Amino acid sequence: MTATVSVTVNGTKYDESDVEPRLLLSDFLRETLGLTGTHVGCEHGVCGACTVLVNGDSVRSCLMLAVQANGAEITTVEGLGTPDVLNELQAQFREHHGLQCGFCTPGMLITGEDLLRKYPLATDDEIREGLSGNLCRCTGYQNIVAAIRSAAAMRAEKTS
Amino acid sequence: MSNDMRAQPSDVVRPRNVGASIKRTEDLRLLTGRGEYSADRKPDRPLHIAFLRSGQPHALIARIDTAVAQASPGVVAVFTAESISGDFKPVIPFSRMANYYATPIMPLASGKVRYVGEAVAAVIATSRYLAEDALELIEVDYEPLGALSRAELAVADDAALLHEEAGTNVLIAREFRKGDVAGDLEAAVVRVGGRFEMTRKAPLAMEPRSYTAEYEKRRDAITLYTSSNIPGIVRDAISESLGLPGHRLRVVAPDVGGSFGSKGSLYPEELLICIAARKLGRSLKWTADRLEDVSSSSQAFAEIVEAEMGFDANGVATSLQADVIGDVGAYSIYPWTCGLEPVQVVSFLPGPYKIGSYRGSVRGVATCKPPTGPYRGVGRPMSTFVAERLMDLGAKALGLDPLEVRRRNLVRPEDFPYRIASGIIWDKTGFLECLDAAAEAANYEQLRIQQADARNHGRLLGIGIASYAELTGIGSRIAVAPGMPINTGSETAKITIDSTGAITAAFGVASHGQGLETTLAQIVADDLGARFEDVRVIQGDSDEVPMSTGTYASRSAVLGGGAAKHASRILQEKIKRVSSHLLEANQDDIEVSEGKAVVLGTDRAVTFKQIAKAVYSDMKTLPVEAREELTATYTYDPINGTTAAATHIAAVEIDPATCFVRILKYVVAEDCGRIINPMIVDGQVHGGVAQGIGAALFEELVYDDDGQLLSASLVDYVIPSAPEVPVVDVVHIESESAVAGGFRGMGEGGTIGAPAAIANAIADALSPLDIEVSILPMTPERIFKLMEQARLKSRGKADE
Numbered sequence: 001m002t003a004t005v006s007v008t009v010n011g012t013k014y015d016e017s018d019v020e021p022r023l024l025l026s027d028f029l030r031e032t033l034g035l036t037g038t039h040v041g042c043e044h045g046v047c048g049a050c051t052v053l054v055n056g057d058s059v060r061s062c063l064m065l066a067v068q069a070n071g072a073e074i075t076t077v078e079g080l081g082t083p084d085v086l087n088e089l090q091a092q093f094r095e096h097h098g099l100q101c102g103f104c105t106p107g108m109l110i111t112g113e114d115l116l117r118k119y120p121l122a123t124d125d126e127i128r129e130g131l132s133g134n135l136c137r138c139t140g141y142q143n144i145v146a147a148i149r150s151a152a153a154m155r156a157e158k159t160s
Numbered sequence: 161m162s163n164d165m166r167a168q169p170s171d172v173v174r175p176r177n178v179g180a181s182i183k184r185t186e187d188l189r190l191l192t193g194r195g196e197y198s199a200d201r202k203p204d205r206p207l208h209i210a211f212l213r214s215g216q217p218h219a220l221i222a223r224i225d226t227a228v229a230q231a232s233p234g235v236v237a238v239f240t241a242e243s244i245s246g247d248f249k250p251v252i253p254f255s256r257m258a259n260y261y262a263t264p265i266m267p268l269a270s271g272k273v274r275y276v277g278e279a280v281a282a283v284i285a286t287s288r289y290l291a292e293d294a295l296e297l298i299e300v301d302y303e304p305l306g307a308l309s310r311a312e313l314a315v316a317d318d319a320a321l322l323h324e325e326a327g328t329n330v331l332i333a334r335e336f337r338k339g340d341v342a343g344d345l346e347a348a349v350v351r352v353g354g355r356f357e358m359t360r361k362a363p364l365a366m367e368p369r370s371y372t373a374e375y376e377k378r379r380d381a382i383t384l385y386t387s388s389n390i391p392g393i394v395r396d397a398i399s400e401s402l403g404l405p406g407h408r409l410r411v412v413a414p415d416v417g418g419s420f421g422s423k424g425s426l427y428p429e430e431l432l433i434c435i436a437a438r439k440l441g442r443s444l445k446w447t448a449d450r451l452e453d454v455s456s457s458s459q460a461f462a463e464i465v466e467a468e469m470g471f472d473a474n475g476v477a478t479s480l481q482a483d484v485i486g487d488v489g490a491y492s493i494y495p496w497t498c499g500l501e502p503v504q505v506v507s508f509l510p511g512p513y514k515i516g517s518y519r520g521s522v523r524g525v526a527t528c529k530p531p532t533g534p535y536r537g538v539g540r541p542m543s544t545f546v547a548e549r550l551m552d553l554g555a556k557a558l559g560l561d562p563l564e565v566r567r568r569n570l571v572r573p574e575d576f577p578y579r580i581a582s583g584i585i586w587d588k589t590g591f592l593e594c595l596d597a598a599a600e601a602a603n604y605e606q607l608r609i610q611q612a613d614a615r616n617h618g619r620l621l622g623i624g625i626a627s628y629a630e631l632t633g634i635g636s637r638i639a640v641a642p643g644m645p646i647n648t649g650s651e652t653a654k655i656t657i658d659s660t661g662a663i664t665a666a667f668g669v670a671s672h673g674q675g676l677e678t679t680l681a682q683i684v685a686d687d688l689g690a691r692f693e694d695v696r697v698i699q700g701d702s703d704e705v706p707m708s709t710g711t712y713a714s715r716s717a718v719l720g721g722g723a724a725k726h727a728s729r730i731l732q733e734k735i736k737r738v739s740s741h742l743l744e745a746n747q748d749d750i751e752v753s754e755g756k757a758v759v760l761g762t763d764r765a766v767t768f769k770q771i772a773k774a775v776y777s778d779m780k781t782l783p784v785e786a787r788e789e790l791t792a793t794y795t796y797d798p799i800n801g802t803t804a805a806a807t808h809i810a811a812v813e814i815d816p817a818t819c820f821v822r823i824l825k826y827v828v829a830e831d832c833g834r835i836i837n838p839m840i841v842d843g844q845v846h847g848g849v850a851q852g853i854g855a856a857l858f859e860e861l862v863y864d865d866d867g868q869l870l871s872a873s874l875v876d877y878v879i880p881s882a883p884e885v886p887v888v889d890v891v892h893i894e895s896e897s898a899v900a901g902g903f904r905g906m907g908e909g910g911t912i913g914a915p916a917a918i919a920n921a922i923a924d925a926l927s928p929l930d931i932e933v934s935i936l937p938m939t940p941e942r943i944f945k946l947m948e949q950a951r952l953k954s955r956g957k958a959d960e
Contacts, residue, residue, distance in 0.1 A: 009755050020289070022289065028211065030199075030200075034202065035193070036193070036196075036197075036199075036200035037192070037193020037194070037195075038193070039197070039366075039367070039417070040199075040368075040447075041366050041367065041368070041450070041871075042450040042874050043449050043450060044450060044873055044874065044875075046873070046874035046875060047366060047450075047874055049366060058723065063892075076193065077191075077192065077193035078192065078193040078194075080192070081191075082192055083188035083189065083191075083192055086188070086191060086192070090191040090192065093187070093191055094183055094184070094187040094188075094191060095183070097184070097839045097840065097842075097843045099187060099190055100418075100673035100675065100843055100844075100847060101365070101366065101367070101415075101416065101672055102186065102190030102191075102195050102415060102419045102672070102673070103197065103365075103366040103367040103417025103418060103419040103776055104188075104417075105190055105191060105677055109191070111877060118201065125883075127882075128409045128882035128883045129623030129882075129883055131881070131882040132881045132882055132883050133878060133881075134881075134882075135874070135881060136363055136366065136845075136882075137364060137366050137420065137847070137850075137851070137879065138366075138418055138673045138847045139843060139846075139847050139850075140843075140846030140847045140850030140885050140888060140910075141846075141850065141881075141882040141885050142846045142885070142887055142888060143843060143846065144882070145882065149536060160788065
């Protein structure tokens with residue numbers, strides 16, 4: 001038994017037939033659609049590397065089936081900015097050296113986008129709490145926090 | 161002033177790349193999902209591998225039946241040790257060390273299994289899902305032989321043997337001696353000691369191990385994309401094992417998602433995927449899931465150290481002795497051997513201190529667990545934990561401040577180069593400068609006042625110091641692992657300007673997060689006279705240089721950087737020679753800068769593009785003998801290596817209700833010589849400290865007496881997340897080393913200093929309760945038990 005999954009990913013519409021019901025959304029994005037920017041770090045919902053936005057909310061794509069995403073609007077790291085035009089948060093990650101090996105980075109960026117849209121992020125404690133579901137082994141988080149702090153300040157300035 | 165004076169090179173005014181916090185080249189692709197890790201490769205219709213792993217810790221394999229699995233949907237092949245036995249030679253982690261037994265490395269368990277998680281069979285199918293489905297259909301009959309789960313028990317005379325051919329479970333034994341330890345301890349005014357332990361730990365890179373073998377039918381050739389930090393070593397080992405010459409086996413480490421040592425050895429799965437690709441004539445993919453990664457990648461620490469230190473009346477450490485037992489797991493790893501981690505504990509135990517006499521003995525004991533291997537810091541997190549605890553115990557017994565006892569014992573500037581008992585030589589490094597700078601940055605005296613105040617209010621606040629030294633950028637005179645026959649002491653740079661004027665600098669090092677594409681380009685830009693953004697660095701590809709090993713042991717800035725400097729200068733000389741023809745000027749009057757050769761004091765210049773055109777394409781501009789190919793290769797060997805050092809200071813508070821340790825302040829003062837990119841150096845320190853915090857407070861691979869791993873998920877194996885990691889203040893002491901460029905290696909230090917500093921801070925916080933810290937991690941559970949015991953003891957005393 002297979003199903004058809006219709007999703008919009010980073011603004012592009014995909015209709016994929018023959019999707020096995022057990023196929024994880026993370027594997028669907030990476031293998032079926034070839035969007036390998038989303039990384040799989042643990043496959044049990046702890047590390048946060050595979051985080052994507054589904055209908056505007058951050059979701060672990062390793063804990064969701066592709067068929068559950070039918071009809072959804074999905075944003076992955078490929079949908080943020082390009083090397084020529086980084087988006088604001090990506091630019092702050094680069095500015096503050098918020099990445100080293102880059103493996104957790106897509107999940108950090110998507111979680112960061114979600115936090116920036118939903119919370120004021122007035123203190124570092126708030127940012128760190130927001131990031132507590134995303135594991136990084138390289139940076140010690142300090143520069144990731146700095147990047148998000150800076151992006152939050154820039155957004156606050158824009159909206160004031 | 162004479163106006164015909166020759167103009168001077170504009171070194172002073174030219175912007176330098178080395179020393180600047182240049183934004184990383186790697187970031188643009190990694191931030192936009194355009195990176196390419198091994199699992200991201202998309203060869204034509206690849207097959208997928210899933211491994212059946214042993215659930216038995218130690219058992220004979222009596223029978224494997226793969227018939228049903230073979231017939232399962234999508235399955236192309238099922239391999240066992242028997243079905244591939246003619247396709248490879250076992251890889252032997254050889255060493256010249258005495259008292260060492262090298263266990264052969266096989267792609268799949270042969271005859272018996274020796275740890276839970278060892279690969280027994282490999283299913284190859286059209287998708288990973290189908291391959292995993294078929295795993296369940298393989299039948300294996302085991303005859304259990306009894307788990308060897310504790311090193312202390314495995315050394316007993318009547319213990320079962322894990323490797324019968326070895327005749328013992330002690331795979332490695334070694335001893336270092338200097339002076340009369342027994343006599344000096346006898347004469348010591350103060351003797352302190354204890355039994356110290358760091359439990360088994362996972363390096364836990366965020367990217368699980370992952371391999372893609374791309375088969376090229378035309379040449380019967382393989383390109384292995386591997387999440388490895390030693391692609392050159394992997395190439396050479398697989399080439400030998402499979403009888404495949406290097407020009408038919410290319411090993412590439414593309415973007416690699418961290419290693420910390422876990423991707424720094426040859427793995428059975430790397431052998432198997434290449435064997436299977438050749439047997440089937442197909443491209444293959446395998447990525448570990450997290451359980452596989454934790455239970456089959458090399459692990460760390462697992463050492464118990466009985467140690468004693470003697471001091472004279474002036475607080476000078478006169479003698480030190482230690483007996484180390486390392487639980488090295490089931491196999492010796494390639495190429496480092498099972499001696500790597502435990503032997504380095506005794507090699508480095510005297511640390512940055514002048515200690516008169518020393519005896520350090522070590523045994524590495526086989527148990528039914530995955531092999532231990534390199535982990536960031538190798539041996540030194542443990543040796544520093546022990547030495548720094550002993551320093552604090554000594555300070556307490558002598559009535560000295562912990563800062564003062566270190567000041568009295570650190571190797572002083574006039575003592576360098578200083579040879580420690582195990583033969584390691586410290587070159588001139590800012591040991592005392594780091595101690596003083598850390599104390600100043602931490603506002604140490606103020607911290608002690610705060611602590612006294614907190615104690616008056618019943619709060620458990622503690623301050624811990626750790627000083628250490630490490631050997632980095634090791635040259636050919638010293639083996640990175642004891643007695644190892646492969647050369648890890650040199651590194652090659654090959655810099656080319658092609659016919660379009662583009663600059664490519666190729667190295668054998670293999671960045672896995674360190675940002676070498678950026679830092680090596682900074683060096684090339686400065687020493688060649690190019691613009692940073694014009695230099696493309698290629699690394700992690702065995703086809704690019706004839707021989708290389710990779711990135712490990714804090715070597716790449718020193719060895720790769722040294723090679724870059726030398727090759728850049730050779731190429732710059734060529735550019736000067738060619739442009740002297742083009743510009744009709746004396747070579748000595750030409751300066752190469754910003755991608756141009758300029759006649760000093762004039763506006764006459766040619767760009768690299770024009771020079772390339774003259775050399776390669778336009779056959780009219782240069783005499784034939786002046787058409788030098790614009791390429792330079794240099795292999796750099798620093799011979800000995802260079803020291804790096806630091807002092808860490810941590811202030812912690814323990815919540816008496818939850819027993820949770822909160823880090824209030826963390827300061828690192830480190831000497832990594834001339835800094836190439838301060839932003840990257842700070843990042844390395846932050847990350848290293850975070851891992852050290854994990855080792856100190858959270859991370860523990862718990863194996864039960866049956867050899868089963870009880871903490872294989874990230875729920876049970878806890879690594880620090882953002883709220884647990886404090887802001888780390890980093891102070892740099894830039895004392896230039898004697899190697900090319902004055903660099904020192906620095907990627908490992910954070911992990912070396914942090915466990916000891918935090919252990920000392922916890923011990924200090926708990927000192928009113930008379931509690932000693934001798935095991936890491938100090939989880940809330942362990943602290944709770946220690947506090948309960950202390951309460952019972954003090955109640956007992958009160959009752960007397």
